[in-house]
Amino acid sequence: MSFLLAAGLVSFEKLLPFAIFGLFAACAWMVLDRVARGQSRASERLDEIKNPGARKRSEALGAKKQDAMSKVLEKAAPALAKSLQPKTELEVNKLKVKLSNGGFRSEAAPTIFLSLKFVGLITGLVLGSGTLLGVGVTQQSVMYVILAAGGLFFLPEVLLWLIVRTRKQNIFLGLPDALDLMVVCVEAGLGLDQAMRKVSEEMKKTYRVISDEFALANLQLQMGRQRATVLHELGIRTGVDDVRALAAILIQADKFGSSIAQALRVQSDSMRTRRRQLAEEKAAKTAVKLIFPLVLFIFPGIFVVLVGPAAITMVRDMFPKMGG
Numbered sequence: 001m002s003f004l005l006a007a008g009l010v011s012f013e014k015l016l017p018f019a020i021f022g023l024f025a026a027c028a029w030m031v032l033d034r035v036a037r038g039q040s041r042a043s044e045r046l047d048e049i050k051n052p053g054a055r056k057r058s059e060a061l062g063a064k065k066q067d068a069m070s071k072v073l074e075k076a077a078p079a080l081a082k083s084l085q086p087k088t089e090l091e092v093n094k095l096k097v098k099l100s101n102g103g104f105r106s107e108a109a110p111t112i113f114l115s116l117k118f119v120g121l122i123t124g125l126v127l128g129s130g131t132l133l134g135v136g137v138t139q140q141s142v143m144y145v146i147l148a149a150g151g152l153f154f155l156p157e158v159l160l161w162l163i164v165r166t167r168k169q170n171i172f173l174g175l176p177d178a179l180d181l182m183v184v185c186v187e188a189g190l191g192l193d194q195a196m197r198k199v200s201e202e203m204k205k206t207y208r209v210i211s212d213e214f215a216l217a218n219l220q221l222q223m224g225r226q227r228a229t230v231l232h233e234l235g236i237r238t239g240v241d242d243v244r245a246l247a248a249i250l251i252q253a254d255k256f257g258s259s260i261a262q263a264l265r266v267q268s269d270s271m272r273t274r275r276r277q278l279a280e281e282k283a284a285k286t287a288v289k290l291i292f293p294l295v296l297f298i299f300p301g302i303f304v305v306l307v308g309p310a311a312i313t314m315v316r317d318m319f320p321k322m323g324g
């Protein structure tokens with residue numbers, strides 16, 4: 001290879017794409033080979049039954065590796081995210097609220113999120129630069145570099161948006177059931193704190209997101225924080241308008257001494273009505289949404305089946321020679 005390069009028969013720019021392809025192929029082969037060597041789940045279970053101590057040791061080693069990786073990431077994140085840090089306190093608070101809506105409540109979550117965006121940008125530039133060197137500096141290759149860098153830079157934003165959307169939908173669908181359970185607990189003689197704890201215990205399997213949020217709120221109440229502050233933060237942390245309305249109603253009921261059970265029942269009924277109205281709205285939009293697949297895919301086939309024989313007969317009658 002060096003002889004060919006020295007002789008000028010092969011240029012470095014032509015070999016660079018093949019070298020990059022070979023590098024990625026080697027990495028993929030190593031990953032697949034490592035995955036193929038792994039035991040099946042049945043074999044792992046049999047080994048765990050034969051030697052229970054090995055399982056504890058493997059779990060301890062896995063926990064140590066995970067802790068080491070998290071420590072390295074936390075140490076490297078501030079340096080990577082330094083250039084993307086928000087400039088004002090308002091921007092910092094918005095980023096924290098957005099991450100808390102997705103379930104990331106750690107103090108290091110904003111720094112790690114910004115560092116992931118920075119790493120995505122650098123990775124996109126590196127991959128795009130390899131393409132640029134292989135193909136040459138053209139307008140199309142420069143566009144590829146920009147698209148790769150921009151796509152990987154905004155990839156954490158897209159993933160966070162999807163996570164937040166899923167959590168909000170889960171909370172919206174499960175909140176009426178949680179309110180009904182809270183009504184039963186309150187009418188049975190439990191206080192609001194005990195009712196929230198009971199809801200968090202009973203809804204772990206069905207609606208885990210609501211269970212975690214109520215458990216965190218209950219923990220804050222047990223630590224001595226004011227109920228109004230805890231409920232207000234619960235509404236902000238979830239990002240769901242119904243939870244914010246529920247927090248406002250509970251704060252008002254606690255402030256004026258009105259019945260909490262009645263407030264919860266009214267809120268639950270209104271939420272069920274709203275959920276039913278949204279379902280009816282989606283059902284009404286179905287007819288309009290079906291127009292596009294009908295016109296583009298179903299109607300042409302029906303048109304050919306119905307009009308095709310008549311068109312063939314007309315062509316044969318009008319042009320006998322062509323029909324024959």
